[in-house]
Amino acid sequence: MVKEYDSSMTSSFTETVYSLTRQIPKGKVATYAQLARLAGNAKAARAVGSAMRTNPDIPKTPCHRVVASDGALTGYSAGYGVKTKREMLLAEGVSFKGTKVDLPVSGWKK
């Protein structure tokens, strides 16, 4: 039997980020810096975005719930870009402040 590596056991910074992203409750949003910090590297916010860009599975990893440190919606590989991202968050009950997310209200944890 060929040894198949368990996708849920891969030890990588990116995998950790995916796990955290899946833990984001609906109607809430987390920032890249937040995930980076929870992943172990507070300064790896950029790497978090790179990991998301790899984006293995959309329904499995709600990357649309991840926004910039200021609540601004950045990039998005699916749909029409940030446009779709905003619609998805809005549909989940996330509060918006103009073009950005109201972090104090819809921010993940506090």
Next chain:
DNA sequence: ATTTTGACTTAAG
């Protein structure tokens, strides 16, 4: 192994 790039963040003008 080295270089490039990228869905970031903060500071300064």
Next chain:
DNA sequence: GCTTAAGCCAAAA
């Protein structure tokens, strides 16, 4: 409030 510059880390070429 927006733009530019520099700093940071990790994955891909």
